[in-house]
Amino acid sequence: DGGITQSPKYLFRKEGQNVTLSCEQNLNHDAMYWYRQDPGQGLRLIYYSQIVNDFQKGDIAEGYSVSREKKESFPLTVTSAQKNPTAFYLCASSIGPPILYNEQFFGPGTRLTVL
């Protein structure tokens, strides 16, 4: 079945440690996105990538890094520079080019807790 997978579903880390969240899609989509969701908040864009080997910062990129070496994969690293990393992280993809009506498909999310 085609879709987006994120692993792990729950992730616990000690403060000061870097952690990488996985996102893989087999939908052959060009564009991929990372969002952060805090309780009572909407989704805020961290990074997005429209094609392989290219990505742009979103609204809250500080303390995060990404790579896009393969079309299928868009891992997100939460670095120790991120002040409040505990949140729910959602990965999404959409078929390229990102024209108006192309919906974004979302993965199941990773809930990161920093202790």
Added chain:
Amino acid sequence: AQKITQTQPGMFVQEKEAVTLDCTYDTSDPSYGLFWYKQPSSGEMIFLIYQGSYDQQNATEGRYSLNFQKARKSANLVISASQLGDSAMYFCAMREGSLPADRGSTLGRLYFGRGTQLTVWP
């Protein structure tokens, strides 16, 4: 300024009744698309319905319809015949622009509202 505003943090509706979830948007781009997503307690985001700024008719998808009032910049979601399984968080989102995104442009990204928590009771 917020691009998407959802003013109802929570809504309650009885099973089988209709409910309207409000969404207003802010853009100066004449071309834009509006989306509604549902997020159950499990966390995944489920696409419900889409409305383009140039669409002449309001979008409908099964029990979901979009009350699109362009002059008021509102795109309210109407759920008819509510079911217990409709209890979830609902997000309104917008994408601006009608051209394929150039490299490095912000076209293609979605702007989300803060959501409305809908509770359907028996």
